[in-house]
Amino acid sequence: MFTNIEQCVKFLSSLKKGSSTSIPLEVVKSLLHQFGDPQHTFKTIHLAGSNGKGSTLNALKEILKYSQVKKVGCFVSPHLERINERITISDKQISDEQFLYYVNKVFAAIDEKNGVYPSFFEILTIVACLYFADEEVDVALIETGIGGKLDSTNVINPLISIITTISLEHTAILGDTYEEIAYQKGGIIKENRPVVTTVENKEALKVLRKIAEEKHAPIAIFKEDFVATKVTQKVHAQIFNYAKEEYVINDVELRMAGPHQINNASLAITTALLLRDAGYFDITEEAVRKALKEAKWAGRFEEYAHHIIIDGAHNPEGTEALITTLKAKFPTREYDFIYAALQDKDHLKSIQMMEEVASSMTFTQISMPNAAPAAELAALSQHHHTHFDSEWERVVKRATEEKEEEHVLVITGSLYFISEVRAFLNNKVKQNK
Incomplete structure (x- = not known):
């Protein structure tokens, strides 16, 4: 039973690999089932990809915030200063007391089950799901750790899946070709649920299209189904035009620098529009403009x-x-x-x-x-x-x-x-x- 946040974080950090030899997804799924599957009690958006997950998540969070969505949960990694940064609701980090409460609750369930501890990330995934369920978030934006298909976060059934980019990383775990890595990251695509992507690698995109087709999941692809054009660089911002079918928003001001951030912002806009069109949230052009003008992500340029x-x-x-x-x-x-x-x-x-x-x-x-x-x-x-x-x-x-x-x-x-x-x-x- 932990009463001190420093001791708790130190112990969690010692579990980077965990003592369980089971697949991370199965471990988390089993433990969450003990708690009544809280991950299915709130809406989610799932994000996978080699780069850009954090920036895309943050841009989407800002759009939802400016659209008056009151409780937006976020589960991200890694943290930059405090472990609490990984689990937030409407920009407010989980408190030390809340964090300790949920970690102790998870440890008690593990001890009751078999005493075999999963990894650091798997435990945090469970903590986030319990916290978001108890706090009754309107929607939670969930980043994968590594890959997607077998990732511990893949216990959720998201409204929309987002796949940012695919590069040759974690090859010992995910495979050493674009096709193999795309197959793993594409594992977050769910039956009849839309997927949005800015993946441009042809081999990877072919795999994602196939998975989406098999899952009957509508897929929106950057430069095919939505575009960003007329990009200009200002001193403190970038300006671009966004278009998806009949929806056009010109002269969008983006605070974050770099062409890749245009892609991430476009992903966020597209996801927000899909949420609007499905009747989940009222997303306005004004909200999009304000959000992207303000959005920033620590540690990224x-x-x-x-x-x-x-x-x-x-x-x-x-x-x-x-x-x-x-x-x-x-x-x-x-x-x-x-x-x-x-x-x-x-x-x-x-x-x-x-x-x-x-x-x-x-x-x-x-x-x-x-x-x-x-x-x-x-x-x-x-x-x-x-x-x-x-x-x-x-x-x-x-x-x-x-x-x-x-x-x-x-x-x-x-x-x-x-x-x-x-x-x-x-x-x-x-x-x-």
Whole structure:
């Protein structure tokens, strides 16, 4: 029985892999059944994809909020500062007391069943479902962890499924081809329920079309069924036109930077329109405009003073989006990169992409068991101006203090690294006030 949030989080973190050898989905399904299947008592939207889940979810949440939907639950990962960030209702994080209550409730059920603990993520999935059910949310936006088909979040029967992008990631778990990964992520598509996607890879899209057809699920595909056109880059925003069949909204202002965010915003608009057309919520053009003008997502091309950017580009697709955004936002400046990541990623491809535009490359690491060593990352670099230092805080401190005025400092890689850097920079901002 936990009474202290720090002790609870420490124990949960020790369960990253869990002690159960069963399929995550089956473990969660079984435990939720003990609680009366609370996941079926509220409406849900399910999101899967290699990149863009968080930004799409956040844009949709803002649209629903501005459409006067009172209780919008969100289950996201990872967190940047506090575990409570993962489970929210209308932007309010689950309290420490509520979190402890539900974790203890889940642990009691596990002990009563067989005493075999599932993983960190599986436990949080159950906590979120219990919390959203008790709080009677109007709708919950649920992100998958890894994949979709066997993911622990796939216990829900969503109104709409969203699949953002598909890239070659987690290949040891999901498969090493676009088709195999698409099959796993497409596992969130449900019978007779719409699916919306911005996947453009032909092999992946072919798989998703087939799954949708087999499930009799209407599928809306970006650039076929809905489009974003006439994109222009302003200093603090992007402007674009959105269209889906007869519905057109011109000059939409989007606060988040990067062409990929246009795609994510389009996904959110399309999902909102489908919810409106099905009679669930009253979505207005005014709500869409206000939401996208305000929506932002921490750790995704987040700007600090003096041209410092932090971005959780944790795979080649994310790195490509980051570089495209840098070129659009700062076309005439030099870029200095700081990179730290976990061992389960395709670092070489990401590093090669950064090297093509970098003025300098610095590699570091975070204190996690599966962190990629800074020296090993640096060994992958062919850049003429490469450095490495295993102490990330020293690297960031020196880089921010010695930064050249006309350069852009880009701190990127694992979201766990971004979490640490973000706390460091925010604390620095507070100290300077």
